[in-house]
Ligand SMILES: Nc1ncnc2c1ncn2[C@@H]1O[C@H](COP(=O)(O)OP(=O)(O)O)[C@@H](O)[C@H]1O
């Protein structure tokens with residue numbers, strides 16, 4: 051009904067002519083229409099309605115529940131077909147803006163003939179994902195009691211300072227991710243403050259590609275934060291498994307991460323620790339996707355431990371920043387030159403975009419751009435490391451993707467591609483080019 055209404059601007063079973071009737075009368079007529087499945091044909095109101103979309107509406111509106119879609123997946127498959135048809139349409143229109151020969155836009159043959167692309171979708175939906183737990187410890191966490199209403203189930207990841215567990219929220223009866231500081235930091239006041247800072251920053255941001263914070267608490271002196279469970283691998287693990295990734299995938303991740311960072315920057319936050327381990331991925335199916343199943347990724351930026359508040363054109367707490375710059379040593383391979391040089395006045399949003407450039411390079415080539423050691427960082431500072439365009443190691447790369455990567459990696463933050471609108475426009479264009 052929602053789809054019908056969105057397309058036609060009218061509820062399928064409500065007749066505008068009922069205006070003068072009483073509420074009870076309108077109800078009776080509405081129920082009658084629903085029972086008899088009587089609605090004005092949407093194709094009469096929307097002349098260019100794609101036949102596949104019409105079929106979705108008809109199937110979903112059957113009055114007998116047994117004849118309707120049995121589950122969401124069946125409906126999603128039909129919608130995916132409609133989506134492909136609409137996309138092919140848009141390309142036809144772009145190629146032929148005059149609309150001449152528009153009768154070929156929904157060729158009847160395409161409606162009936164089995165579409166080879168369809169079986170591809172079916173295989174996308176087929177179970178091929180590996181279990182998320184494959185590389186993870188299944189040991190029950192030792193030495194850690196439950197955190198109030200949250201029962202710890204098993205460890206699912208860790209980074210420089212935190213350990214992340216799969217936990218069960220006994221009140222809302224759902225699984226969540228629970229992050230605690232590593233035990234060795236529990237007495238470290240500075241780390242405790244950073245942890246609280248991380249929770250507060252992330253909790254203030256509200257964006258589809260930034261991890262939401264459900265809850266924060268302290269149990270027996272140990273602070274913890276609760277996030278939704280992201281049932282896909284981190285980008286780090288995905289790179290470890292698959293090496294170089296499909297170009298369209300790389301550009302999609304870049305767009306989503308850049309969108310998240312641009313939002314954070316607009317809200318006065320620089321992340322300062324953007325790296326593959328801090329980008330979580332969600333796919334239509336949980337777990338590590340097999341090669342060739344890397345479609346429809348959602349990137350979720352996480353771990354705001356190193357982040358800093360700033361106001362546009364002004365660095366916030368210079369002392370705090372210097373601390374951050376020092377601590378960022380943990381992630382040397384992704385740090386921007388100004389972070390490595392501790393040029394505090396130059397550290398800002400552009401530093402996050404540099405990290406995106408390093409990540410893009412790594413996704414495209416399957417190899418880490420800079421080695422992790424201090425020597426590598428020094429060489430980078432002396433500009434002794436010439437950055438090779440990713441196209442040197444793969445043939446299928448459009449020059450636009452190469453250029454975006456190198457522009458993000460400009461050593462001088464003032465010359466870097468760090469205008470989010472421009473970055474997004476260029477990346478979306480490159481994505482369209484590589485999809486056609
Ligand atoms: N919400 C989550 N859902 C699933 N896994 C997560 C989640 N948050 C973190 N992880 C896993 O834990 C790892 C470390 O988390 P992170 O917040 O980056 O900790 P640290 O501050 O120690 O680096 C991530 O790389 C990821 O594998």
Ligand SMILES: [Mg+2]
Nearest residue numbers: 209327328353
């Ligand atoms: Mg991390």
